[in-house]
Amino acid sequence: MAETTGEAHGAADAAHGDGGGLVFHPMDQFIVEPLFGDGAVNMLTVTNVTLWMAIAVLCIMALMVLGTSGRGIVPGRVQSVAELAYGFVYKMVEDVSGKDGVKYFPYIMTLFMFIVFSNFLGLIPMAFTTTSHFAVTVVLALAVFIGVTALGFVKHGVKFLELFWVTSAPLALRPVLAVIELISYFVRPVSHSIRLAGNLMAGHAVIKVFAGFAALAAVSPISVLAITAMYGLEVLVAFIQAYVFTILTCVYLKDALHPHH
Amino acid sequence: MATEPYQQELAGACVGPNGSAIGMPQLCGDWVWNQVFWLVLALVAIYFVLNRVALPRIAAILAERQGTITGDLAKAEDLKRSAEEAEAAYDKALADARTEARKIADETRAEIRAEVEEAEAKADADIAAKTAESEKQIAEIRASALANVEQVAKETAEALVAALGIDASKAELDAAVDKRIEG
Numbered sequence: 001m002a003e004t005t006g007e008a009h010g011a012a013d014a015a016h017g018d019g020g021g022l023v024f025h026p027m028d029q030f031i032v033e034p035l036f037g038d039g040a041v042n043m044l045t046v047t048n049v050t051l052w053m054a055i056a057v058l059c060i061m062a063l064m065v066l067g068t069s070g071r072g073i074v075p076g077r078v079q080s081v082a083e084l085a086y087g088f089v090y091k092m093v094e095d096v097s098g099k100d101g102v103k104y105f106p107y108i109m110t111l112f113m114f115i116v117f118s119n120f121l122g123l124i125p126m127a128f129t130t131t132s133h134f135a136v137t138v139v140l141a142l143a144v145f146i147g148v149t150a151l152g153f154v155k156h157g158v159k160f161l162e163l164f165w166v167t168s169a170p171l172a173l174r175p176v177l178a179v180i181e182l183i184s185y186f187v188r189p190v191s192h193s194i195r196l197a198g199n200l201m202a203g204h205a206v207i208k209v210f211a212g213f214a215a216l217a218a219v220s221p222i223s224v225l226a227i228t229a230m231y232g233l234e235v236l237v238a239f240i241q242a243y244v245f246t247i248l249t250c251v252y253l254k255d256a257l258h259p260h261h
Numbered sequence: 262m263a264t265e266p267y268q269q270e271l272a273g274a275c276v277g278p279n280g281s282a283i284g285m286p287q288l289c290g291d292w293v294w295n296q297v298f299w300l301v302l303a304l305v306a307i308y309f310v311l312n313r314v315a316l317p318r319i320a321a322i323l324a325e326r327q328g329t330i331t332g333d334l335a336k337a338e339d340l341k342r343s344a345e346e347a348e349a350a351y352d353k354a355l356a357d358a359r360t361e362a363r364k365i366a367d368e369t370r371a372e373i374r375a376e377v378e379e380a381e382a383k384a385d386a387d388i389a390a391k392t393a394e395s396e397k398q399i400a401e402i403r404a405s406a407l408a409n410v411e412q413v414a415k416e417t418a419e420a421l422v423a424a425l426g427i428d429a430s431k432a433e434l435d436a437a438v439d440k441r442i443e444g
Contacts, residue, residue, distance in 0.1 A: 030286035031276055032295065043294040053303040060307055064315035071318065073326050086319045106312040114307055134287045135296040143304075201287060 022215060026208035030132055030201065048128040056117040056130070064113070085113065089246065096250035100257055107147070108253070111140060112246040119200060119238035123231070131241075132200040134193060141193035144249050152256035163259035192248055199241050203234040414438050 035046045063085070067078035075083055089112050093105045115131055122129025130136050152160040164181040166174055207230045214223040275289035276282060286292070415438045422429050 025281050027282040027284075027286055028280075031282050032286065032289070032292040033276075041292050041295050043298050045295055047292075047295055047299070049292075049296050050299045053299050057303050057306050057310075061310055064319070065310060068315065068318050068322065071322050071325075073322075073329055075322075079322075082315070083319055083323065086316065086323075106308065106316055109311055109316065110304060110308040113311065114304060130296070130300070132287070133292075133296055135293040136300050139297050139300050197287065201285075 022212055024209055024212040026205040026212070029128070029204060029208060032133075049130055049133075052118070052121060052128045052130050056114060056121055059117050059121070060113045092247055093250055093253075096247060097254045097257060101250065101253050104151075104253060108246060108249055111144070111249060112242060115140070115196065115245055116239065116242035119242055120235075122200065122204070123234060123238055129200055129204060132197055132204060134197045137193035137197040138189070140196075140245070141189040144192065144252060145189040148249075148252045148256040151253075152259060155257065156259055160256070160259050163255055167260075188248075188252065192245065196241050196245050199237050203230065203237055206230055207234065411438070411442060414442065 032041055032047050032049055034041060035048060035051055039045075041047055063078065064082050067076075067082045070076060070079060072079055086109070089109050090102070090105055093101050093108055097104070118129065118131040118136075121127055122132065152163070156162075164178045164185065166177045166181065169177050207227055210223050210226045210230060214220045214227075216223075275284070275286055275291055415435050418438050419431065419434050422434060
C-alpha cells in the first residue's frame with residue numbers, strides 16, 4: 001500500500017492494521033519521532049528532525065568545503081556547483097539589497113543553503129522534510145524579520161519609521177497608508193514562513209494521496225503517472241520556494257537599509 | 262485524541278494509537294521546541310562553516326580566476342600591440358629598403374651615363390686627333406710627291422738634253438723645268 005510511495009513513513013505504516021481498500025495517511029510523513037527508542041519528544045531528543053538537518057548540514061559542508069578544497073582556477077564539477085550557488089546568491093543580494101547589503105551575504109547564504117538542501121533532501125523517498133514544518137519556517141522567517149527590523153532601527157534610528165510614511169502619496173492619504181504599510185510589515189513573517197512550509201507540505205501530501213490510489217489496480221497506472229508529474233513539479237517547487245524565501249529576505253533587507261521610498 | 266495513557270506516553274498527543282497522525286503534525290505543539298533547537302544548531306553550524314571556510318575560499322578562488330583572466334587579457338593585448346609594432350617596423354624597413362634601392366639604382370644609372378659620355382667624348386677627341394694627324398701626313402706625302410715629280414722631271418730633262426747632244430748647264434735646265442711646271 002503506502003509503502004510503494006516511497007514517501008511513506010516506515011514505522012508509522014507498519015502500525016497500520018487497516019484492512020484492504022483505500023487508506024490515506026498523507027500527513028504521517030510529517031510526524032516527528034525519536035530516532036532511538038520510543039517516548040516523548042523533548043527539546044534535546046534526537047529525532048528524525050535531527051537526522052535530516054544533520055544530513056543537510058553535512059551535504060552543505062561536502063559541497064561548499066570539500067567541493068572547493070581543490071581551489072582550482074579551472075573548477076571541477078562539484079566546485080562549479082559551489083561557485084554557481086555562491087554567485088547565484090551573491091548576485092541576488094547585490095542586485096536586490098544593493099552594495100551595502102553584501103555585508104549580510106553570509107547570513108542569506110546560510111538561509112538559502114539550508115532551505116534548498118532541506119527541500120531537495122525531503123524529496124528523497126522515505127525522507128523527512130524539515131522545511132515542511134511551521135516550527136522551522138517560522139523560526140527562519142522570524143530571524144529575518146527581527147534581524148531586519150533591528151538593523152533598520154540601528155542604522156536609521158527613528159527615521160526607519162519613514163518606511164511606513166509614504167511621502168509620494170497625497171498628505172491626506174498618508175495616515176491610512178501608514179496603517180496599511182504597518183499591517184503589511186507585520187504580516188511579512190507570517191506569509192514568509194507559511195509560503196515555504198505550506199508549499200512543501202501540500203506537495204508532499206498530494207503525492208501521498210495519489211500514492212494511496214495506487215492500491216486500486218484500475219487507477220494505479222494513472223496514479224503512478226500523477227505521482228511522477230507531481231514529483232517533477234515538487235522538484236521545481238523545492239528550488240523556487242528556496243529562491244522566493246531568499247529573494248524576499250533580500251527585499252526586506254533592502255527596506256531596512258534604504259527605508260525611504 | 263489518543264485516550265489510553267500508555268499511548269500518550271509512547272507518541273504524545275499528536276499521534277494516534279495506530280501510529281497515524283492526528284490532524285496536522287505541523288500544528289503539534291509537543292515537537293516545536295525540539296525542531297527549534299535542532300534548527301538553530303544546524304543554522305549556526307552552517308553559518309560558521311560558510312562564513313569561516315567556504316565563502317572566503319570561494320571568494321578567493323573567484324578573485325584569483327578574475328585576476329588570471331584580466332592578466333591574460335592584458336598580456337594578450339601587449340602581445341598584439343608588439344606584433345603590430347613589429348609589423349609597422351617591418352613595413353617601414355621594407356619601404357626604406359625600396360627607396361634606398363631606387364636611390365642606388367638612380368645613382369648607378371647616372372654614374373654609368375656619365376662614364377659613357379666621358380668615354381664618348383674621349384673617343385671623339387681621339388678620332389679628331391687621329392684625323393688631323395692623318396690629314397697632315399697626307400699633306401706631307403702630297404708635298405713630297407710633288408717634290409719628287411720636280412726632281413724626276415729635271416733629271417729626265419737633263420738626261421734627254423744630254424742624249425740629244427745639246428750642251429746645257431744644269432742651272433739652265435732646272436730653271437726651264439721649273440718654268441714649265443709652274444706654267
